[in-house]
Amino acid sequence: MQMIFFILAGVALVSGGLVVFQRHPLRSALWLIVNFFAVAGIYLLAHAEFIAAIQIIVYAGAIMVLFLFVIMLLNLRQPEEEQRFMHLGQKVGGITLAVFTVLLLVYGVCKVVLPPGKDAPPGLGNTESIAKLLFTDYLLPFEVTSVLLLVAIVGAVVLAKSKLK
Amino acid sequence: MMNQLPILVIMTAVKILLVLTVFLTCIAYTVLMERKVLGYIQLRYGPNRVGPWGLFQPLADAIKLLFKEEFTPPGANKVLFILAPIITAVPAFLPLAAIPFASQILPDTLTIYGYKVDLTVAGLNQGVIADINVGLLYVFAMGSLSVYGAVLGGWASNNKYSLLGGLRLSAQMVSYEIFLGLSVIGVLMLAGSLSLVKIVEAQKSMWFIAYQPLGFVLFMIAAFAECARTPFDLIECENELVAGYQTEYSSMKYGVFMMGEYGHILVASALATTLFLGGWQGPVLPPIAWFMIKTFALVFFFIWVRGTFPRFRFDQLMKLGWKVMLPLCLVNILFTGIIIQFLQR
Numbered sequence: 459m460q461m462i463f464f465i466l467a468g469v470a471l472v473s474g475g476l477v478v479f480q481r482h483p484l485r486s487a488l489w490l491i492v493n494f495f496a497v498a499g500i501y502l503l504a505h506a507e508f509i510a511a512i513q514i515i516v517y518a519g520a521i522m523v524l525f526l527f528v529i530m531l532l533n534l535r536q537p538e539e540e541q542r543f544m545h546l547g548q549k550v551g552g553i554t555l556a557v558f559t560v561l562l563l564v565y566g567v568c569k570v571v572l573p574p575g576k577d578a579p580p581g582l583g584n585t586e587s588i589a590k591l592l593f594t595d596y597l598l599p600f601e602v603t604s605v606l607l608l609v610a611i612v613g614a615v616v617l618a619k620s621k622l623k
Numbered sequence: 624m625m626n627q628l629p630i631l632v633i634m635t636a637v638k639i640l641l642v643l644t645v646f647l648t649c650i651a652y653t654v655l656m657e658r659k660v661l662g663y664i665q666l667r668y669g670p671n672r673v674g675p676w677g678l679f680q681p682l683a684d685a686i687k688l689l690f691k692e693e694f695t696p697p698g699a700n701k702v703l704f705i706l707a708p709i710i711t712a713v714p715a716f717l718p719l720a721a722i723p724f725a726s727q728i729l730p731d732t733l734t735i736y737g738y739k740v741d742l743t744v745a746g747l748n749q750g751v752i753a754d755i756n757v758g759l760l761y762v763f764a765m766g767s768l769s770v771y772g773a774v775l776g777g778w779a780s781n782n783k784y785s786l787l788g789g790l791r792l793s794a795q796m797v798s799y800e801i802f803l804g805l806s807v808i809g810v811l812m813l814a815g816s817l818s819l820v821k822i823v824e825a826q827k828s829m830w831f832i833a834y835q836p837l838g839f840v841l842f843m844i845a846a847f848a849e850c851a852r853t854p855f856d857l858i859e860c861e862n863e864l865v866a867g868y869q870t871e872y873s874s875m876k877y878g879v880f881m882m883g884e885y886g887h888i889l890v891a892s893a894l895a896t897t898l899f900l901g902g903w904q905g906p907v908l909p910p911i912a913w914f915m916i917k918t919f920a921l922v923f924f925f926i927w928v929r930g931t932f933p934r935f936r937f938d939q940l941m942k943l944g945w946k947v948m949l950p951l952c953l954v955n956i957l958f959t960g961i962i963i964q965f966l967q968r
Binding site: 484488491507508511512514515518519520523524526527530531584585 | 800
C-alpha cells in the first residue's frame with residue numbers, strides 16, 4: 459500500500475511540475491489531467507471512493523474538457539517563442555521571493571504534528587455518509603454554494619448576451 | 624492460506640482476459656450486425672460474401688485495416704496523433720470491470736492442485752470483475768474520459784475539419800453527460816445504492832423500467848448523444864465535416880477509433896440493461912444468456928434508430944439538451960422523490 463502511495467505521489471508531483479514548465483498551454487492542460495488521476499488514486503488509497511470518482515468525473519471529465527475547448531479555440535497554432543526581456547531587479551526579486559516562500563512552506567509543514575492515525579469509521583467516504591452530512595450538518599454551506607453557482611451562471615449569461623446587442 | 628495470493632491474481636487476470644476477449648468479439652460482430660441490419664432496413668442484403676451469411680466479414684475487415692497504409696499528416700502532433708485512438712478505446716473497455724453480467728459463476732471454494740482456494744476473497748466467484756461500491760460513478764467517470772480521444776485526435780491532425788469535429792464533440796459530450804447523470808438518479812433513489820450488483824438485485828421483483836419509463840427514455844437519448852450516434856452524430860457528418868475528427872486517420876488507427884465507438888455502444892447497452900432492464904435476471908435461461916439477449920436487443924435498437932432517423936442540427940441538439948432534457952430530468956427526480964416519500968409514510 460505504501461509503495462502505491464509513493465508511486466502516485468511521485469506521479470502527482472512530477473506531472474504537477476510539468477504543468478508549470480510546459481510552454482504550450484495544451485500540454486500543460488494534458489499534464490494536469492495526469493495529475494488529477496494521481497490524486498484520485500491517492501483518494502482511493504484513503505478509502506474515499508466517492509471523492510475519487512467525483513474527482514475524475516468533475517475535474518478530468520468536465521472542467522478540463524472545457525479548458526481544452528477554450529485553449530483550442532483561442533490558440534490554434536503553436537505559440538511563437540517570444541523572448542521577454544527581464545530586468546536584473548525582476549530576476550533577483552523573483553528568485554528571492556520564491557526561495558522565501560519555499561522556506562516558509564517547509565517551516566510550516568515541519569511544524570505541523572499530525573495526530574496518530576485513527577481508523578476511519580465504517581462507511582466513511584461512502585456516498586451515503588457524505589450525503590447525510592451534506593443534508594444535515596452542512597446544509598447551509600451546501601445551499602449557499604448552490605446559490606453562488608447560480609449567481610455565476612446568471613453572470614455568465616449576462617456577459618454572453620450583452621455582446622449580442 | 625498463505626499461498627492464495629498468486630492463485631487469486633492469476634485467476635483475476637484470466638477472468639479479465641476472458642471478459643475482454645468476449646467483449647472484443649462482440650464489438651467485431653456488432654459491426655457486422657450493424658451492416659446487416661442497416662442493409663435489410665435499406666432493402667439490400669448487406670455483407671454476405673465472406674463465409675456463411677458473411678460471418679467472417681469482421682475478420683476480413685480487420686485484415687484489410689491492418690494492411691492499409693499508415694499515414695500521419697505533416698504538421699500533425701505525432702505523439703497525440705497516435706495517442707488519441709488509444710485514449711478513445713481504453714475508456715470504452717474500462718467500464719466493463721464494474722458491470723455485472725451474472726450473479727454467481729463459480730462456487731465459494733475451489734480445490735486447485737490440492738490447494739483449497741477461497742474464491743469469495745476478491746469476489747472471484749461473482750459474475751463481475753469488481754463490485755465497486757461506487758460502481759455507477761466509476762462507469763460514468765470512465766465514460767467522461769472518452770471525449771479526450773476525439774478532441775485530441777481532432778487537434779493533433781492539424782486539419783480544420785478534424786478540429787471542428789473535435790470541438791463539436793467536446794461541447795456535445797459535456798452537455799449530455801449532465802443529462803446522462805441526472806436521468807439515472809431515479810434508479811439510484813429506488814435501489815438506494817451506487818453498486819451495480821445491488822442495483823440489479825433490487826430489480827428482482829420488477830424491472831426499473833416499469834417505475835422509471837421517463838428515466839429510461841432520457842437515459843437512452845443521452846446515451847445516443849454520448850456515443851455520438853445518429854441522430855446526434857454531428858461530429859462526423861459527411862456533408863459538413865468530411866469525417867470529423869477521424870478525417871486524417873487511416874489503417875489500424877482508424878480501426879481503433881471504430882473499436883472505441885462500438886465499444887461505447889455495447890457498454891451503453893449493457894449499462895441500460897443493468898440499470899433499467901433487470902440485468903442478468905430472467906427465467907429458465909442462464910443469467911449470462913439473459914444479459915447478452917437484453918444487451919443485444921438494445922444494440923439492435925441503436926442500429927434501428929440509425930437506419931430510421933435523420934441527423935439533428937447543432938443548435939437543435941443544444942436546444943433539445945438544455946431546454947427539453949434538463950427540465951424533464953429534474954421533473955423525473957422530483958416526482959420519484961415525492962412518490963417514494965409518499966409510499967414510505
